[in-house]
Amino acid sequence: MSGTASGPRVGEWVVLYVVSVLAALVLSAILVQATGGQWRPVVNALLDGSIRNPGRIGETLGTAAPMLLVAIGTIISSKAGLINIGQEGQLFVGAAFATYFGFLIGGPGALNVVLILIFGAIGGALWAGVAAVLKYWRNVPEVLSTLLLVTVGGQLVAYGLSQSWLLLAPLADRGNRNQVSSQLAEGNRLPRLEISGNEIPFAVFLGIGLAIVVSLALSRTVWGFMLRMLGRNPRAAQRSGVAQTKYGATAIMLSGAFAGLAGAAMLAGGGFAFGNYQLVPGFSTNIGWTGLLVALVAREKALVAIPVAFVFAGLRTGSSFVGATGVEGRITDVIQGFLVLALLVPPAVMFLRDRKRARDAATERT
Amino acid sequence: MSSPGSLGHSGQDHGGTGSVEPVPAVAFNNITKTFGAVTACDGVDLSVHRGRIHGVLGENGAGKSTLMKMLIGLVLPDSGSIAIDGTTQHIQSPLAAASLGIGMVHQHFSLVDALTVWENVALGEAGKLDPDAVRNRIGDIADQYGLMIDPDAQVGSLSAGLRQRVEIIKCLRRDPNIVIFDEPTSVLTPDESVQLFESLRHVVAAEGRAVVLVSHKLDEVLHATDDITIMRQGKVVDRLEAATADAPTLARGMVGREVSLRSERAALGVLDVSADPSDSAAKPSNPNDSAPVLRIQNATARGIGGVALLDDLSIELRAGEIVGVAGVEGNGQRELGDLLSSLLSLQSGTVSIDGVQVPDGKSGAMARAGIGVIPEDRHDSGIVLDMSLAENLVLVDQSAVARRGFIDGSALRDFAEKMIDEFAIQCSGPDAPMWSLSGGNQQRVVLARELSQQPKVLVAAQPTRGLDVGAIEYMGQRLEAAAEAGVAVLLISSELEEILDLAHRIVVMNSGRIVGEVDRADANLESLGLMMGGANA
Ligand SMILES: Nc1ncnc2c1ncn2[C@@H]1O[C@H](COP(=O)(O)OP(=O)(O)OP(=O)(O)O)[C@@H](O)[C@H]1O
Ligand SMILES: [Mg+2]
Numbered sequence: 001m002s003g004t005a006s007g008p009r010v011g012e013w014v015v016l017y018v019v020s021v022l023a024a025l026v027l028s029a030i031l032v033q034a035t036g037g038q039w040r041p042v043v044n045a046l047l048d049g050s051i052r053n054p055g056r057i058g059e060t061l062g063t064a065a066p067m068l069l070v071a072i073g074t075i076i077s078s079k080a081g082l083i084n085i086g087q088e089g090q091l092f093v094g095a096a097f098a099t100y101f102g103f104l105i106g107g108p109g110a111l112n113v114v115l116i117l118i119f120g121a122i123g124g125a126l127w128a129g130v131a132a133v134l135k136y137w138r139n140v141p142e143v144l145s146t147l148l149l150v151t152v153g154g155q156l157v158a159y160g161l162s163q164s165w166l167l168l169a170p171l172a173d174r175g176n177r178n179q180v181s182s183q184l185a186e187g188n189r190l191p192r193l194e195i196s197g198n199e200i201p202f203a204v205f206l207g208i209g210l211a212i213v214v215s216l217a218l219s220r221t222v223w224g225f226m227l228r229m230l231g232r233n234p235r236a237a238q239r240s241g242v243a244q245t246k247y248g249a250t251a252i253m254l255s256g257a258f259a260g261l262a263g264a265a266m267l268a269g270g271g272f273a274f275g276n277y278q279l280v281p282g283f284s285t286n287i288g289w290t291g292l293l294v295a296l297v298a299r300e301k302a303l304v305a306i307p308v309a310f311v312f313a314g315l316r317t318g319s320s321f322v323g324a325t326g327v328e329g330r331i332t333d334v335i336q337g338f339l340v341l342a343l344l345v346p347p348a349v350m351f352l353r354d355r356k357r358a359r360d361a362a363t364e365r366t
Numbered sequence: 367m368s369s370p371g372s373l374g375h376s377g378q379d380h381g382g383t384g385s386v387e388p389v390p391a392v393a394f395n396n397i398t399k400t401f402g403a404v405t406a407c408d409g410v411d412l413s414v415h416r417g418r419i420h421g422v423l424g425e426n427g428a429g430k431s432t433l434m435k436m437l438i439g440l441v442l443p444d445s446g447s448i449a450i451d452g453t454t455q456h457i458q459s460p461l462a463a464a465s466l467g468i469g470m471v472h473q474h475f476s477l478v479d480a481l482t483v484w485e486n487v488a489l490g491e492a493g494k495l496d497p498d499a500v501r502n503r504i505g506d507i508a509d510q511y512g513l514m515i516d517p518d519a520q521v522g523s524l525s526a527g528l529r530q531r532v533e534i535i536k537c538l539r540r541d542p543n544i545v546i547f548d549e550p551t552s553v554l555t556p557d558e559s560v561q562l563f564e565s566l567r568h569v570v571a572a573e574g575r576a577v578v579l580v581s582h583k584l585d586e587v588l589h590a591t592d593d594i595t596i597m598r599q600g601k602v603v604d605r606l607e608a609a610t611a612d613a614p615t616l617a618r619g620m621v622g623r624e625v626s627l628r629s630e631r632a633a634l635g636v637l638d639v640s641a642d643p644s645d646s647a648a649k650p651s652n653p654n655d656s657a658p659v660l661r662i663q664n665a666t667a668r669g670i671g672g673v674a675l676l677d678d679l680s681i682e683l684r685a686g687e688i689v690g691v692a693g694v695e696g697n698g699q700r701e702l703g704d705l706l707s708s709l710l711s712l713q714s715g716t717v718s719i720d721g722v723q724v725p726d727g728k729s730g731a732m733a734r735a736g737i738g739v740i741p742e743d744r745h746d747s748g749i750v751l752d753m754s755l756a757e758n759l760v761l762v763d764q765s766a767v768a769r770r771g772f773i774d775g776s777a778l779r780d781f782a783e784k785m786i787d788e789f790a791i792q793c794s795g796p797d798a799p800m801w802s803l804s805g806g807n808q809q810r811v812v813l814a815r816e817l818s819q820q821p822k823v824l825v826a827a828q829p830t831r832g833l834d835v836g837a838i839e840y841m842g843q844r845l846e847a848a849a850e851a852g853v854a855v856l857l858i859s860s861e862l863e864e865i866l867d868l869a870h871r872i873v874v875m876n877s878g879r880i881v882g883e884v885d886r887a888d889a890n891l892e893s894l895g896l897m898m899g900g901a902n903a
Contacts, residue, residue: 220775222768228753229761235747239707239739240762241730 016346024342028335032327041325042335049321050314058198062269064313065203066091066262070291071298071305072207072214073124073258078300079218080251081231086131086146087259088288089153090124094260095267096157097123099167099181099279102188102268109187116188117264124260125253127153132249142252150288158281167279181279189277190268203265208306210258215302227251259288290316297343308343315339389452391416391544391576392437397446399432401802404794406432408600409446414544414593419563419570419577421591421608423584423620425834426806427792428597430580431473434546437578438470439463450544469542471533471550473580473805473832474745479522486521487536507535510569512561523669526553526742526828527695527860534562546578549805551586552831553742555695555860559583563590582806582834584613596620621836657721658682659854660737660823665715667701667878675701676712677878683823683854688845690869690886691858694898698878699858700742703827706856707739707747708732719822733762738821740812742828742858748812749800756782756796759815785814790837805832817844824848827858842868862894874898 029039050060070087077084098120105115130149134140160166161179168174169182190202218224230237230247238244263284266274275283290312297312298305315336322332390413399407406429414420424430435441437448439457447454450466457463463470477486484500501517508514513531521532530553537545545566551559563579567590570577581587587594588608596604596619604619618624660683667676676698683689693699704710705717711727718724719735726732732739741748749758756778760767767778782796789810793803800808809832816824826845830838845868849855859865865872872889874882874897882897 220773221771222764222773223771225757225764225773229750232752233747233750235709236750236761238709238729239733239747241733243729 013346013350016349017343020342020345021339024338028338031331031334031338035328035331037325037327037331042322042327045321045325046315046318048318050318053321054197055199056317058192058195058200060310060313060317061198061204062201062274063316064309065201065207065269066266066274066287067291067294067312068207068211068305068309069203069262069265070259070288071294071309072211072302073255073262074292074295075298075300075302075305076214076218076227076258077251077255078295079224079231080227080248081234082248082252082255083143084128084131084146084252084255085143085292086128086148086150086153086288087255087262087292088284088286089146089150090127090256090259091263091266091288091291092157092284093127093153093263094120094122094124094256095263095279095283096160096167097126097260098264098267100160102184103182112188113190113268116184116268117261120264120267121257121261124263125257127260128256129249129253131256132252135252136245136249146252157279161279161281169278179281184268184270184277188268189270190265201265201269203269206265207309211302211306218302259291262287262291293340293344297347299347311343312340388415390414390449391451392578393449393452394433394436395447395449397433397436397443397448399429399436399441399444402794405600407436407443410597410600410602412595412602414576414578416574416576417571418592419567419579419590421587421594422578422580422597423582423587423594423616424597425620426810426832426837427804428620429600430597431548431804433597434470434548434578434580437463437544437546438468464540464542467543468546469537469540469544470546471537471548473548473552475529475533475743477521477529477532477536479520481521482517483515483519483521483524483532484517486532487517487539489536503539504535507538511535511538511565512558520670525696525700527555527558529743530554531558543573543575544577545575546580548580549582549832550579551581551583553695553828553860556586559586560589566590582832582838584616584835587616588613598622617835620834623836656684659685659720660856661716661718661721662705663716663718665705665717666713667705667710668713674878675710676705676715679715679875679879681856681873681880683856685822685852685854686849687870688849688855688857688868690865690872691856691875692862692865692872692894692898693875695860697875699827699875701878702875703739703741703825703858706732706737706823706825707741709747736822737825738762738816738819738823739825740816740827740829742831744808744812744831749808751799751801753800754796755786755791755793755798755800755803755811758800758811759785759818761815763819785811785818789814789840806834806837809833810837813841813844817848821853823854823856825856825858828860829857830859830861830864862891866891 032039032042049056051057070091074084074087098116101119102112102116105112127149128146131142131145134145135142157167158179161168161181164170167181169180173182174180192199192201218227226237226242227247229240230242230244234244266283266287267277267279270277294305294309294312298308319332319336322335323329392414394410394412397407397410398405410429410433412433422430422433432441436443437457439459439462442458448457449455455466457466478489481489484497484504487504488495488500504515504517511534513535515528515531515535521529524532530550534550551562554562563586566577569575579587579591588611591608594606594608594611594616595602596606596616598620606615662679662681665676665679666674669675679698679702691699691702701710705712705726708727708729708731716723717726717732719737722735724731724735745751750761759782760778764773767774767781779796785791786793786796791803791810791814792807800811803811813829829845830841833841845855845857857865857869866886866889870886872884872886872894873880874894876898884893
């Protein structure tokens, strides 16, 4: 374990990933075979669904974009030493904000789309802000409050969706369906770019752009410097003028803002993945949780989160094709679980080793 | 100075190649370890024998801790082998080391602040916990080695010296028969260390254990050890018998040049100070009657359960003077440092700089007002281990390297390179993560930062902790230079001779208050000792 990140470390990472993904694939194959299926068609279906079939790359990218946005936000808060695990709720609340204000303001085209995104971010930030207030006013650990707020947020939005003065669409727009909002007007949706048969949603560019911005902000700005100091040694930060309340609350709210932005982008981006430009119960479809995993695997590096989000999205879009091979839905879920685990194991192994060795050796007790 | 157990040894052969020697407890054979471009250990041969205490000396970054970490399984050697009692062992983890009976007291603390002393001591123990048994064991060890401690105290509230005792007790509790001490006494008082090593000497001789002691205190090494190995830049440069060695030889061997008498004294311990209080007494006590730069008035702070941490403490510092704070550890020195680091809020009282009150406990306020601090435990608030060396040099103030909210990478690098040069910080470069630096080099980073920021007031708490003899000398010069340049220096130290060496004026702390004040010219060890004990002056 030489101290630097380059050199043998890269090799170790590659080996770990190859081994654990292979293990997951072998386990999955055994599972498929054992339950009377065929593994080869399953693999084909995974690849077809994620990248091979026409248009699927665009679909995967579109799925990856909100995951990436969530992950970027998570990276901001974890750099400040805070554990926000409520992205699923912040995303949903953000989407609800976006829906409500999008229709409230109405108006034409591009400007309204931007406003929808902004309100999504505000919604997510406010929801995460509740956790910040609880933490800095009442000492409630954010890891608890953010998690609990997922449930509360879900209930609140569900209530909103049942009230026509809030989110529920007028009867004429929703037919006999309950708990749906109106559809965003054609002109209020995020544009898509067509590249060789793939429709690439605008959110993809937004996500990549923001990943670059955040990566720079964290590593190059004084603000990022202070945030990192707070995360790594709060007492040194306190002495140096990084007020925990101010910087910590900002970090939590920013991470909520990114989740809310993801929600708004899903709403205005629509597509196969995220439905019909309207808010429905269960709208967040685990994108918040998955984004959290993306951040975990990317190990606090916003730029690394870009490919990681694509891989996670590919698992999701690919799995949707596996059902067609006759393999039971529950088996597909298990396979997806294996593969997600395979992506999480190497960082966990390295983390444990880093702590035990390099850090133990040199840090906590030189 | 030989221990009874060492009489039978010829002392001629410490390389482990002899045939009349008993099999060494530990034999490092041609051990090499590199970290990137840095060779921490370079073909080291070293044998430690049962019944003897083996001192390891060397400059900061010489590779002492790295060598010891290989014995305890925290670092794996690149090449070479380690034999325990004649059998080659591949020690892969501290657990494996423990099963071989090897225990280590590390240079930096590894205690959990939120737990009590006995909980920390029992931490990592398998099986069912018996609190009373642990408490009793702590009591036994405390008696035997003179390491008194309250088993039920919360570690977070302990001073560095007391924490060090806990670390030592934690190691000794498992009755290791090969014990490694990596600078265990850097925060212990000379008396404590004398007592500790007296007791160890008996145990070592009686039970045939082997002890390795890494230390920068030459006097301690001379008195406590039997064999001495000196390392420089990863290599063993000398092997001596303690009985035939003296401090100047050791210093020369470590640093590769003569070291001045004063720093020798600082490294040597109290014993020699009594010999000549005269030359530093020649230092004029500060005649400067200008308005105080720092004024603390009636500061009172209470901890959990209403214990007074600071008790109506008042002190004034003028520009250009060095004021020494003497006192037994744990009498509010740490809290005084914390107060001036914005880490402690007062119940009552004020702190002002140049007559302007500075809000206490408000993040960054003290630093902005011009108070630099070298904290007693650098890992606590002095550095951020997970940031780079260069970043650690601008922790408190980035303005010199920032442009419109962005950190200018090349300005930062230039500044860092300048500091690395000036303070002789050994590292792989400005981007080296802070945790990869040796203990003494981490301390140099703190010094470099706090001194380069041109503070009005500089609080130096145990500033020489972990520094090698050469660096201690340099440190003293820098503190004096700072004072001459008009900085008001508050020197908090558990080493009286350091205070007697540098301070113009000495105050004594006891139970969170200032109990006495003397001019350097009128101070002597006896009167200070009395005041420290609580007798009012
Ligand atoms: N994990 C690591 N990664 C990179 N470099 C390291 C690592 N550990 C130690 N080093 C380097 O190896 C050299 C020797 O370090 P070591 O900690 O052994 O010194 P030391 O003799 O204990 O010094 P000190 O007296 O300051 O404690 C130093 O230059 C240090 O920067
Ligand atoms: Mg060391």
